[in-house]
Amino acid sequence: MKQYDAIIIGFGKAGKVLAAELSNRGWKVAIVERSKTMYGGSCPNIACIPTKALIHEADISSLFFHEDYPKQANMYKQAISRKNKLTSFLRDSNYEKLSKRPNVTIYTGVGSFTSANTIKVALPDGDIELQGKEIFINTGSTPIIPAIDGIKQSQKVYTSATMLEVDLLPKHLIIVGGGYIRLEFASMYAGFGSKVTILEGGNKFMPNEDRDIANSVKDVMKRKGIEIRLNSRAQSIHDTNDGVTLTYSDVSDGTPYFIDGDAILIATGRKPMIKDLNLSAAGVTVDAHGAITVSDQLRTNVPHIWAMGDVKGGAQFTYLSLDDFRIIRDQLFGDKKRDIGDRTPVPYAVFIDPPLAHIGLTEEEALKRGYSIKVSRLPATAVVRSRTLQQIDGMLKAIVNNHNGKIMGCTLFCVDASEIINIVAIAMKTGQHYTFLRDFIFTHPSMSEGLNELFDV
Numbered sequence: 001m002k003q004y005d006a007i008i009i010g011f012g013k014a015g016k017v018l019a020a021e022l023s024n025r026g027w028k029v030a031i032v033e034r035s036k037t038m039y040g041g042s043c044p045n046i047a048c049i050p051t052k053a054l055i056h057e058a059d060i061s062s063l064f065f066h067e068d069y070p071k072q073a074n075m076y077k078q079a080i081s082r083k084n085k086l087t088s089f090l091r092d093s094n095y096e097k098l099s100k101r102p103n104v105t106i107y108t109g110v111g112s113f114t115s116a117n118t119i120k121v122a123l124p125d126g127d128i129e130l131q132g133k134e135i136f137i138n139t140g141s142t143p144i145i146p147a148i149d150g151i152k153q154s155q156k157v158y159t160s161a162t163m164l165e166v167d168l169l170p171k172h173l174i175i176v177g178g179g180y181i182r183l184e185f186a187s188m189y190a191g192f193g194s195k196v197t198i199l200e201g202g203n204k205f206m207p208n209e210d211r212d213i214a215n216s217v218k219d220v221m222k223r224k225g226i227e228i229r230l231n232s233r234a235q236s237i238h239d240t241n242d243g244v245t246l247t248y249s250d251v252s253d254g255t256p257y258f259i260d261g262d263a264i265l266i267a268t269g270r271k272p273m274i275k276d277l278n279l280s281a282a283g284v285t286v287d288a289h290g291a292i293t294v295s296d297q298l299r300t301n302v303p304h305i306w307a308m309g310d311v312k313g314g315a316q317f318t319y320l321s322l323d324d325f326r327i328i329r330d331q332l333f334g335d336k337k338r339d340i341g342d343r344t345p346v347p348y349a350v351f352i353d354p355p356l357a358h359i360g361l362t363e364e365e366a367l368k369r370g371y372s373i374k375v376s377r378l379p380a381t382a383v384v385r386s387r388t389l390q391q392i393d394g395m396l397k398a399i400v401n402n403h404n405g406k407i408m409g410c411t412l413f414c415v416d417a418s419e420i421i422n423i424v425a426i427a428m429k430t431g432q433h434y435t436f437l438r439d440f441i442f443t444h445p446s447m448s449e450g451l452n453e454l455f456d457v
């Protein structure tokens with residue numbers, strides 16, 4: 001049996017950076033990845049990067065083509081091909097960065113525990129077993145597929161990953177779900193020229209956002225021709241000669257409805273990917289959602305086995321998987337001060353058009369928690385840069401604590417929001433008074449300078 005200082009199961013964000021770090025420190029490392037199409041993990045292959053590349057392509061397409069399906073479909077086909085080149089490039093470079101290291105071995109096969117220290121890898125020419133002193137699980141997450149009649153039989157039902165492989169632009173895309181993926185794919189396919197209908201089970205659009213923000217997003221989406229149907233529970237799916245029909249019922253009164261489309265995207269969340277790990281052989285425990293239970297320092301209940309990224313539950317972001325790596329590095333080689341508890345506030349960005357980014361508390365959350373707050377709002381048009389970019393949709397919003405002047409939250413729904421939120425994040429993380437951003441010298445014209453006015457509360 002081959003012996004390693006560390007075995008990493010899953011070539012995700014945390015796993016690949018950890019492999020490089022351990023290798024730099026002279027550890028003998030095995031990294032196990034189930035598929036040769038996934039070197040580098042979800043982000044560069046099926047998630048963040050291909051979607052953001054296509055969202056950019058959709059923005060360009062929407063500038064040039066309107067109501068001209070052949071041209072839009074052609075642009076989409078080319079965009080998918082360019083996306084494939086990009087993911088292939090990133091996959092290769094991710095592979096090479098680790099494969100060129102003499103003390104790192106990449107095994108391409110499904111990894112599973114046979115004991116707390118041994119991992120079986122299913123290779124094409126038979127299984128092998130590896131023994132590791134420390135074992136790191138970084139197997140990510142997988143889509144949750146709801147129980148809808150006919151969903152498994154249909155050839156027109158896609159997940160976010162399989163949808164990205166389709167190079168024929170759907171004329172009508174139906175999206176079932178209520179989270180980030182439905183927003184990004186709706187905005188993207190509408191940009192390419194598809195009609196998009198979103199079916200959501202809940203009765204509130206974007207329930208975690210303040211109503212003014214959610215309404216602003218809804219208005220922009222509606223203007224782009226995206227239809228949002230709330231209270232809609234998908235019941236059955238069946239393929240037709242020229243597409244697919246989805247039957248759904250109105251949650252409030254049970255009324256059935258039918259909708260015809262060319263493709264259905266299922267975006268109903270993702271669950272930790274533990275299916276093949278055989279965790280019981282190692283005695284590693286999971287919670288009620290199937291997430292590997294970890295301490296704040298990311299150790300599982302078995303001290304030499306760690307879990308990082310989506311597989312341990314919680315918010316699913318590449319940058320949190322990266323931060324999990326930092327916590328483990330600190331536990332192994334540092335002063336052991338880092339843990340999950342010290343990383344708030346964590347911003348997020350949803351790459352719709354314009355992007356939506358948020359950090360900290362919303363107005364509703366701050367009021368619910370009994371804070372005395374000042375709220376400031378600014379239409380995107382008030383920032384002159386939005387006019388030079390011809391992207392005047394959206395609004396900016398900030399929440400400031402009345403007692404100590406600290407920034408409690410900020411939501412930006414405007415061009416460049418995904419970049420500017422990081423400035424607010426730095427101000428919050430370093431505990432700045434709101435006047436720090438009110439009086440900061442920003443370049444001009446920029447969207448960041450909008451923070452001067454936004455924080456003039």
Ligand SMILES: Cc1cc2nc3c(=O)[nH]c(=O)nc-3n(C[C@H](O)[C@H](O)[C@H](O)COP(=O)(O)OP(=O)(O)OC[C@H]3O[C@@H](n4cnc5c(N)ncnc54)[C@H](O)[C@@H]3O)c2cc1C
Pocket residue numbers: 009010011012013014015032033034035038039040041042043046047048049051052109110111112138139140141160161181273276277308309310311316317318319321
């Ligand atoms: C469509 C989409 C868009 C997204 N966009 C963003 C975004 O813009 N920004 C952002 O921050 N986050 C985004 N996310 C979330 C982000 O992709 C994930 O949070 C992140 O990739 C998780 O990384 P990870 O390190 O947990 O594992 P992953 O990167 O998922 O890697 C896990 C790896 O383990 C492998 N694996 C699984 N089981 C086994 C096994 N038994 N043996 C061997 N290998 C195994 C898998 O094949 C995979 O390569 C998006 C997600 C999706 C689906």
Ligand SMILES: NC(=O)c1ccc[n+]([C@@H]2O[C@H](COP(=O)([O-])OP(=O)(O)OC[C@H]3O[C@@H](n4cnc5c(N)ncnc54)[C@H](O)[C@@H]3O)[C@@H](O)[C@H]2O)c1
Pocket residue numbers: 146176177178179180181182184199200201202233234267268269270315316317348349350351
């Ligand atoms: N820009 C980004 O950072 C980005 C982009 C895309 C995805 N992601 C990550 O990927 C993860 C998965 O995204 P997602 O959108 O699939 O999940 P999500 O967890 O964000 O949202 C899933 C939604 O589907 C709804 N839902 C569940 N079952 C349903 C059903 N049967 N019918 C209708 N609606 C149903 C849920 O109420 C929820 O609103 C997210 O956790 C997110 O962190 C991040």
